Amino acid sequence: MAHYALSDKHYGKVFFFDDFTTQTEVNGCRVLGKTSDVISSFEDKQFDELLIGIGYKHLQVRKDLFETFSTAIPFGTIIHSSSWVDDTVVIEKGCVVYPGCIIDAKTVIRANTVLNIACSIAHDTEIGSHCFLSPRVAIAGFVNIDECCVLGINTTIIDNVKIVAHTQLGGATVVIKSINKSGLFVGNPAKFVR
Template sequence: MKNLAIIGSGDLGQLIAYHSTTSYTVVGYIDDFAEKDSFVENLPILGTVNDIEELYQNSIFDELIIAIGYKHFDLRARLYNQFSKNIPFATIIHPSSVIDSSCKIGSGVFVLPGVVVDRKVVIQDNVLLNVGVTIAHDSFIGKHSFISPSVAIAGFVNIGEKCNIGINTTVIDNVTITSNVQTGGGTVVINDLTLAGLYVGNPSRFIK
């Protein structure tokens, strides 16, 4: 199996490490805020972001993935753009999830248990699909976005980059959501969301 290094040793990093063991050997974390050679759940801190290229050149890891959450989308995107030109990024799909063979899945994607993605869906780079997400046919998820647990996305939906679609959000068919949108839990999206910002409610309304 290939060796995997994870940027970020917090809760998301530990979750990725836990779900990666069937397809990768996780060799450790890269974290600017943890002491090198210390351990998090028996995995070492390999160094900081500034050490990534040297670690890769020294064959410490084969592939990389980012475990930085939705509160830091700009950093998440910057790190992916910085390193993906020269370093392979892992795509990790939990074996209980169902991804149709017609789908296009980018690099750096993390898919948690119980996800169902139907025909001709495009998931771009550095996206997280959380537990129980369903995405119907012909939909599109833009780079660096987070799709929270139990989100239901109907067919022909287009979601932009760096979106955080909140838990139990429902998006009806043929809706476009612009980049940098967040939805609150249980939001129901029935029309295009054309302004970046936070939306809540049923039907969704713009908050800020």
């Protein structure tokens, strides 16, 4: 995320807050402190926008951090310049759209959601807050995905499908009917695992 934020010129500098490192710099970016230091660093004008770079295994942490800071600190949004986004699309704060994504008309991407490389989302679809779409996810039109869902690499979802919150779809899963029970689903067609 930091790499694309800098290389695609969304920001001149990127800083980290990291509760687990003892390093003062990660990948050439300065570490300003731990998450407990975010508010004071913002008040000290050390940064002006926030994005959450925590990945798909920690969606509840992503959600909690977003809810903690979103009323006090402006959240950025990154849409890589190689992605195509229709003029009617709504992408809320805190979202990151990686290179090569295509987002069709009247789609809504709710807050704090990540679309990884080469995702394709067709018209009239809504992706809930705090979701993580892995590379090459393909979603047809009129799909509704609730919050905190993980869509594995190469997942395919046909049109007019709804997916309940806290659902995880394994790599290459094909969803041909709505998922009304949260859990892990894999296969073609998608089958509940646990």
